[in-house]
Amino acid sequence: YRGLLEQSGIILDSSQWRAVTKTEGPLLLVAGAGSGKTRVLTSRAAYMLVNEGIPPQEMILVTFTAKAAKEMKERMKIYPGIDKRTLQKLMIGTFHSIFYKMLIHHEPETWDSRFLLKEWQRSQMLKEAGREMDLEEKEFAYDQALTQISWWKNHLITPKDVKPADIWEERCAYLYRRYEEIRISRSAFDFDDMLTGCYELLLSNPVLLERYQKRFSYVSVDEFQDINKIQFKLIQLLCEPQRNLCVVGDDDQSIYAFRGSDPDYLRSFSSLYPEGQTIILNQNYRSSHPIVSVANNVVTSNKQRVSKQLQAQSTSDTVPFLFFPYDEEEEATMIVTDIKERIENGATPSDFAILYRTNVHSMALFERLIQSSIPFVVEQDGDSFYKRKVVRKALSYLRISQHPDDTEAMTDLIGALFLKQERLTDIKRMSILHDCSLLEALKHLDGLKPFQLKKLEELPNHCKEIRTASPETALGMIEKELGFKDYLKKQGNEGNKMDKGSDDLARLKVSARQHNTIESFLQHVNHIIAKQDEKKKQPIESNAVQLMTIHRSKGLEFKTVYILGAVEGSMPHDYALEAWRDGDDQPLEEERRLMYVAMTRAEQHLAISVPMMYRGKRAQRSRFVREMSRRTAPLTRNEVTTR
Numbered sequence: 001y002r003g004l005l006e007q008s009g010i011i012l013d014s015s016q017w018r019a020v021t022k023t024e025g026p027l028l029l030v031a032g033a034g035s036g037k038t039r040v041l042t043s044r045a046a047y048m049l050v051n052e053g054i055p056p057q058e059m060i061l062v063t064f065t066a067k068a069a070k071e072m073k074e075r076m077k078i079y080p081g082i083d084k085r086t087l088q089k090l091m092i093g094t095f096h097s098i099f100y101k102m103l104i105h106h107e108p109e110t111w112d113s114r115f116l117l118k119e120w121q122r123s124q125m126l127k128e129a130g131r132e133m134d135l136e137e138k139e140f141a142y143d144q145a146l147t148q149i150s151w152w153k154n155h156l157i158t159p160k161d162v163k164p165a166d167i168w169e170e171r172c173a174y175l176y177r178r179y180e181e182i183r184i185s186r187s188a189f190d191f192d193d194m195l196t197g198c199y200e201l202l203l204s205n206p207v208l209l210e211r212y213q214k215r216f217s218y219v220s221v222d223e224f225q226d227i228n229k230i231q232f233k234l235i236q237l238l239c240e241p242q243r244n245l246c247v248v249g250d251d252d253q254s255i256y257a258f259r260g261s262d263p264d265y266l267r268s269f270s271s272l273y274p275e276g277q278t279i280i281l282n283q284n285y286r287s288s289h290p291i292v293s294v295a296n297n298v299v300t301s302n303k304q305r306v307s308k309q310l311q312a313q314s315t316s317d318t319v320p321f322l323f324f325p326y327d328e329e330e331e332a333t334m335i336v337t338d339i340k341e342r343i344e345n346g347a348t349p350s351d352f353a354i355l356y357r358t359n360v361h362s363m364a365l366f367e368r369l370i371q372s373s374i375p376f377v378v379e380q381d382g383d384s385f386y387k388r389k390v391v392r393k394a395l396s397y398l399r400i401s402q403h404p405d406d407t408e409a410m411t412d413l414i415g416a417l418f419l420k421q422e423r424l425t426d427i428k429r430m431s432i433l434h435d436c437s438l439l440e441a442l443k444h445l446d447g448l449k450p451f452q453l454k455k456l457e458e459l460p461n462h463c464k465e466i467r468t469a470s471p472e473t474a475l476g477m478i479e480k481e482l483g484f485k486d487y488l489k490k491q492g493n494e495g496n497k498m499d500k501g502s503d504d505l506a507r508l509k510v511s512a513r514q515h516n517t518i519e520s521f522l523q524h525v526n527h528i529i530a531k532q533d534e535k536k537k538q539p540i541e542s543n544a545v546q547l548m549t550i551h552r553s554k555g556l557e558f559k560t561v562y563i564l565g566a567v568e569g570s571m572p573h574d575y576a577l578e579a580w581r582d583g584d585d586q587p588l589e590e591e592r593r594l595m596y597v598a599m600t601r602a603e604q605h606l607a608i609s610v611p612m613m614y615r616g617k618r619a620q621r622s623r624f625v626r627e628m629s630r631r632t633a634p635l636t637r638n639e640v641t642t643r
């Protein structure tokens with residue numbers, strides 16, 4: 001089969017081939033980025049199907065993201081001797097897709113009648129529980145409590161089992177218990193329940209478990225460094241008693257610790273499965289030599305890692321380059337210009353990926369790419385920038401300052417004014433009664449508390465002042481004078497700790513700076529929103545520039561990669577720096593691994609952007625950038641060039 005593979009252009013070195021043919025018993029494959037781990041997994045599956053005649057329904061291949069699963073299915077298509085029907089029967093998927101399918105299959109009545117909680121619904125439910133114990137919404141970090149609860153669930157710790165270490169955990173433990181009670185009473189389930197539910201099902205039903213153990217005789221897991229307890233337990237259960245378990249991973253790429261993943265399963269695999277074999281790969285086949293050595297320089301600054309040396313195969317002499325745009329807007333312009341130039345010189349859009357730390361980053365690029373007519377896709381988990389809560393509210397302020405009768409904007413603002421939605425009818429009534437705009441009608445509302453009264457009386461006047469200001473100044477005034485700061489503070493607790501409301505506003509100001517009048521800025525925003533909606537309806541373009549967070553880029557590769565925002569506060573992220581200042585290195589090390597993952601996606605060209613201004617403030621170059629050119633490293637300072 002090796003010969004057949006070679007004929008199809010699938011070359012494997014001797015260590016890789018050893019891993020492919022070791023089909024029985026536990027197998028651990030540890031290796032750095034781009035060393036062909038995923039290639040070994042797919043080749044191994046093909047080898048088992050074609051050479052060993054193992055039926056496809058006996059095999060299961062698990063990955064961490066839907067995109068990676070899709071990619072793996074694509075890669076399987078090129079193997080010789082595998083027909084379409086075989087491929088269809090082969091189970092390749094994420095933990096959630098595979099195990100949720102099992103649940104639905106065996107307990108359809110139960111699970112079909114339940115509904116899956118969205119993130120905001122989880123958050124609401126928790127707040128409901130919080131109100132029962134008089135927790136102040138403003139002061140309690142509900143988002144962190146949700147993460148904590150999810151962590152417990154993924155570690156199979158039930159509310160009863162929690163042993164709170166401090167007051168914070170005590171509160172979370174109470175919330176956890178109530179959260180579960182409310183959830184069950186409403187026939188709801190969350191993402192974590194898919195896995196714990198399946199685990200319970202298998203444990204409580206030995207006959208079923210045995211059937212699955214017999215059926216899935218061969219289990220493989222990619223990106224094993226990111227596995228968490230419940231996932232590991234499920235895999236462990238499934239592979240008994242044959243233990244034909246093949247796991248591949250790289251501890252340097254463990255980037256989900258914040259969600260409970262534990263690279264120790266990778267590190268201790270050989271003691272968990274002492275009869276197993278370990279194979280190490282040292283050749284990087286993906287990236288050019290300079291990229292590998294610069295990425296190595298960064299990751300070797302981590303103290304917590306299994307030491308390994310990664311060597312590059314390809315000897316291209318194009319070095320990674322740093323560029324220093326003024327701000328995020330210029331960053332986007334420079335990248336789009338560079339992409340255009342490279343496309344003119346023969347590159348194709350799918351050669352490019354633009355990677356960033358958080359979703360907010362993609363906004364300026366989105367706008368530039370729309371204007372440039374280069375096809376692109378954005379992988380996004382949250383709302384698009386202009387639809388985010390804080391941004392929408394700020395824009396509504398701008399709108400109402402221009403159009404005091406804009407009902408939509410008023411509806412949107414009510415919450416930020418700390419009024420109940422029902423008040424809209426009152427506002428409308430007052431505007432008819434006093435023959436004035438909706439905005440002016442605020443002055444005439446009754447039954448208000450003194451602090452509300454003051455704010456509502458001031459608002460129309462402030463809006464008048466804003467009317468002729470530049471959009472950037474106007475946003476500054478909105479932040480300072482219209483009580484928006486209080487609102488933002490409140491948002492800070494609600495949102496993800498990595499994506500703060502005040503960051504959104506700072507980002508919006510950078511974009512507003514490009515426009516002289518509010519009207520032209522609003523027009524621009526409308527145009528972009530319309531384009532975005534239009535784009536959503538179109539079929540996904542396959543030959544397109546890819547925009548995604550680094551977390552989503554795991555396992556993927558691109559000829560040219562741009563990394564955005566290599567500044568302190570973004571990468572490493574503020575929250576990691578805070579922890580670091582408090583003496584906790586772990587989050588910072590995870591950020592470093594994130595940088596390593598990002599850099600090692602590049603095959604030929606790697607460009608890292610170090611903006612001078614970031615979110616409207618002067619920024620400091622990321623410490624990781626300094627580490628790239630460490631003098632002790634094989635690469636000299638001059639090799640990391642500036643363009």
Ligand code: ATP
Pocket residue numbers: 011012013016031032033034035036037038039040250253285286554555556557600
């Ligand atoms: P990551 O850690 O990023 O997930 P990986 O270890 O899974 O990377 P692969 O994606 O499997 O690496 O392989 C990286 C690239 O190298 C792919 O383009 C793959 O086709 C190629 N490759 C793997 N092995 C060889 C080989 N022996 N000869 C030539 N190319 C190879």
Ligand code: MG
Pocket residue numbers: 037038039222555
């Ligand atoms: Mg891989």
